[in-house]
Amino acid sequence: MAVTVVVMARSRNLFGVVVLGGLYSFLMATVLVAMDAVDVAMTEASVGAGISTVLFLGALYLCRSEETRPVRKPWLPLAVSMTVGVVLVYGTLGLPEFSDPQAPIHTHVVPRYLNEIKQEVDVPNVVTAVLASYRGYDTLGETTVVFTAGAGVIALLRRRRKDRAS
Amino acid sequence: MRHDLVLRVIAKLLIPFILLFALYVQFHGDFGPGGGFQAGVILAAAVIFYGLIFGLAEARKLVPEPLVESMMAIGVLIYGGVGVAGLLLGGHYLDYFVLDPNSVLGQHRGIFWVEVGVATTVSGVMLKIFYMFADRGKVDEE
Amino acid sequence: MSGTTTAMTWGGHFTYFVTVFLMIAGLFIVIARGNLIKKLVGLGIFQTSVYLLYIAPGKLVGGTAPILSDAFTVYSNPLPHVLILTAIVVGVATLALGLALVVRIREAYGCIEEDEILELDAQPGRPQREPQEQ
Numbered sequence: 001m002a003v004t005v006v007v008m009a010r011s012r013n014l015f016g017v018v019v020l021g022g023l024y025s026f027l028m029a030t031v032l033v034a035m036d037a038v039d040v041a042m043t044e045a046s047v048g049a050g051i052s053t054v055l056f057l058g059a060l061y062l063c064r065s066e067e068t069r070p071v072r073k074p075w076l077p078l079a080v081s082m083t084v085g086v087v088l089v090y091g092t093l094g095l096p097e098f099s100d101p102q103a104p105i106h107t108h109v110v111p112r113y114l115n116e117i118k119q120e121v122d123v124p125n126v127v128t129a130v131l132a133s134y135r136g137y138d139t140l141g142e143t144t145v146v147f148t149a150g151a152g153v154i155a156l157l158r159r160r161r162k163d164r165a166s
Numbered sequence: 167m168r169h170d171l172v173l174r175v176i177a178k179l180l181i182p183f184i185l186l187f188a189l190y191v192q193f194h195g196d197f198g199p200g201g202g203f204q205a206g207v208i209l210a211a212a213v214i215f216y217g218l219i220f221g222l223a224e225a226r227k228l229v230p231e232p233l234v235e236s237m238m239a240i241g242v243l244i245y246g247g248v249g250v251a252g253l254l255l256g257g258h259y260l261d262y263f264v265l266d267p268n269s270v271l272g273q274h275r276g277i278f279w280v281e282v283g284v285a286t287t288v289s290g291v292m293l294k295i296f297y298m299f300a301d302r303g304k305v306d307e308e
Numbered sequence: 309m310s311g312t313t314t315a316m317t318w319g320g321h322f323t324y325f326v327t328v329f330l331m332i333a334g335l336f337i338v339i340a341r342g343n344l345i346k347k348l349v350g351l352g353i354f355q356t357s358v359y360l361l362y363i364a365p366g367k368l369v370g371g372t373a374p375i376l377s378d379a380f381t382v383y384s385n386p387l388p389h390v391l392i393l394t395a396i397v398v399g400v401a402t403l404a405l406g407l408a409l410v411v412r413i414r415e416a417y418g419c420i421e422e423d424e425i426l427e428l429d430a431q432p433g434r435p436q437r438e439p440q441e442q
């Protein structure tokens with residue numbers, strides 16, 4: 001995945017960048033399956049590698065340009081990124097180890113979910129049960145966000161019959 | 167052309183399976199990975215595939231624009247409707263326990279309708295965005 | 309891998325390093341490249357690194373996917389999955405809106421390079437090729 005990302009950063013052919021983006025999404029989905037996140041992997045594969053690539057290709061077709069050569073070497077952004085990276089690595093040193101059962105993430109609300117889902121909801125897929133029932137408000141907000149994005153795209157790209165105004 | 171023919175035949179073979187898979191992911195989301203979002207995206211992808219192979223006009227005949235726009239809104243309304251149903255039956259907003267005398271079945275019913283609403287909105291939005299992008303390019307070329 | 313809170317192993321934090329690498333790669337693409345579409349791709353990379361940041365700590369070695377079944381007792385944590393599922397969908401919604409904006413910018417300015425757009429904006433009295441002015 002690192003190789004894909006580096007090639008994406010350096011390549012100037014936008015079509016190649018978009019296709020590599022789809023490849024990167026599939027690799028990310030594979031990594032997510034390795035992390036036991038099957039729902040998330042399915043969503044990432046279908047949304048990231050499917051819909052995102054389609055939208056990018058559509059936008060590329062409408063824009064039709066290639067990236068021009070940058071006028072100056074990107075030293076400052078590189079330095080900024082590296083600084084941010086070092087700070088982040090320093091921050092993550094204090095986080096729990098990989099697969100540590102005592103980490104706080106496993107101790108507060110999740111045991112209640114895992115233990116009580118059987119008698120309260122009786123839906124084997126815990127992620128769906130939490131998403132739709134225990135945290136139903138968040139999903140309502142998310143659906144509204146998706147709807148708003150659709151409405152926004154309509155508002156931006158709509159055409160009237162006679163002229164090209166919107 | 168011969169290449170076109172191969173694509174069309176393959177598309178005609180694959181699209182029913184993709185649609186079936188979308189329905190499977192939707193309804194089997196309780197027992198395996200899946201759920202509303204994935205099903206909505208796969209459904210939209212099937213129609214986009216059809217539009218890419220057979221032409222945008224065919225896709226518009228199959229799923230016309232007013233249908234797509236109303237799908238976007240109806241999904242959110244279904245979701246809100248489930249919440250209001252919870253209110254009307256005496257519980258809180260989006261309370262699934264009161265939807266049925268047996269509270270576990272009430273949860274099942276609530277989750278089912280909520281996922282249907284989510285899938286409808288997601289597939290409608292994805293398809294509508296695709297239509298808008300494709301439409302913009304078509305008018306540009308005139 | 310030690311379970312105490314004071315010691316730390318490099319191997320135990322490997323996923324965090326991968327996450328940070330992807331994050332700074334995405335950040336670099338967003339701030340260093342001028343092409344608007346490439347910026348959006350970089351933003352997508354940044355978002356996926358954040359997904360990894362949340363999901364990696366939830367995994368328990370020896371656990372399984374959080375689908376209840378009588379054959380397993382240890383499950384990986386389902387809570388980050390729920391949050392990230394929402395995040396992915398919101399991310400694609402943002403991407404669609406961003407791409408629609410890029411298409412409109414292209415129509416108004418004729419190009420999608422950030423430097424050229426800033427130059428065009430700096431020119432005084434430049435009509436943005438708004439269709440209703442024609």
